[in-house]
Amino acid sequence: MSATEKTDLQPIIDKREWAAKYMVEEITHVIKSFGKRDPGSEGEKQACEYMADVLRKDCGCEDVKVESFTEHPGAFYGWLYVTVTFALASIALLFFFPLASIVLIVVGLLIMFLEFGIYKQAVDWLFPKRTGHNVTAIKKCTGTVERRIFFNGHPDAAWEWPVNYRFGGAAFEAHAIFCVVGALYYLGLAIAQVATNGLAGAAVSSVIGKCGLGGLIFVPFLILLYNMSNSRRVVDGANDNLTACYMGISILKAMRDAGVDLEHTEVGVLLTGSEEAGLRGAKAWSEAHKDDYNDVPTFFYSYDTIHDPKYLMVNYRDLNSTVKSDAELGDLFLEAAEAVGIPCKKGVVPPMGGATDAAAFAQAGRRAVGITGLNHNLEDYYHTRRDTYDNLNEEGLSNCYAASVKLLEMFDAGAKQ
Secondary structure (H helix, E strand, O other): OOOOOOOOOHHHHOOHHHHHHHHHHHHHHHHHHOOOOOOOOHHHHHHHHHHHHHHHHOOOOOEEEEEEEEEOOOHHHHHHHHHHHHHHHHHHHOOOOHHHHHHHHHHHHHHHHHHHHOOOOOOHHHOOOEEEEEEEEEEOOOOOOOEEEEEEEOOOOOEEOHHHHHHOHHHHHHHHHHHHHHHHHHHHHHHHHHHHOOOOHHHHHHHHHHHHHHHHHHHHHHHHHOOOOEEEEEOOOHHHHHHHHHHHHHHHHHHHHHOOOOOOEEEEEEEEOOHHHOOHHHHHHHHHOOOOOOOOOEEEEEEEEEOOHHHEEEEOEEOOOOEEOOHHHHHHHHHHHHHOOOOOEEEOOOOOOOOOOHHHHHHOOOEEEEEEEOOOOOOOOOOOOOOOHHHOOHHHHHHHHHHHHHHHHHHHHHHOO
């Protein structure tokens, strides 16, 4: 997609330090001015409306829309109450109704896999409705439109993860894995109890009984899992993910301030709400616009948690590594980063690593890739109260901005071929 003739955006790239400071100032303003931005909240809506206004007035976007969608955000972590309750009940039922024990564990794990593993809306109907919001803003080009690029981020913030806050990411992941192992352990015992019932006699039942009692060590950890996510505390979400929202906004503002327009490439900023509830906004946007933006090749770069410069990464797989990203788009970002001397790695969103909104766009048949700037081994600020405006990293923001502007330059050069 790159070409020898390139639009000169070097003056915009040179504004990288200004861009980082602008992002910090704006992120600070959003956090201080609006309420908590949990998925489907009034704070999320107010932040969307404010950033839409910035895109319209300060970035020269001629087409700006704020759109609503219906969701059930409580389901994304609410499955915990179903799955954990089923697991605890299955332990109690092991020796009385082992077949029921098997059914409860299997159903509970299936719900966990669907809601948290692959982000399917399996039990959403059990939880209250809310209204989420998306923002779509387009900066038109001066000539014939030959391609379009969307810079994407999500304006909502996460509910806190108490274990990560108090004990760190290794403990958070170990706790979750230990609980799954516990459920599988009792599933195995229940299967053995059903399979040997009436055939192997008291000796085998006694062994299963002892194993069942020994497995009670899992119970307090399962109970603690009820509080994996604390819905009573919403974090500020400065890094995750206002940094992504302002990556595209800062690029368009810098271009507007410098009087620079592209000739053949439309530039869009897409803010998709309720990502922390399982990519709900990106999924809703993809459904609402499935027949839109197909007139020219259209590409989606989804940013998430742009913080530490040594972890700037193109993710070639997304959504717990279950979704393949667009490799060509990923390669182009790496090429752009190298061209401006920015370190950037190839990587994946690992299992238990969650997702970027790029996964929802890819699942909808769009060309998309996720760009992250965090250690996938969870840092102590990730989904905790430490994700504040005074914990932003200007170097990380500056580097990602420079690589993204170079990427845009390369896109418009390709459009001129």
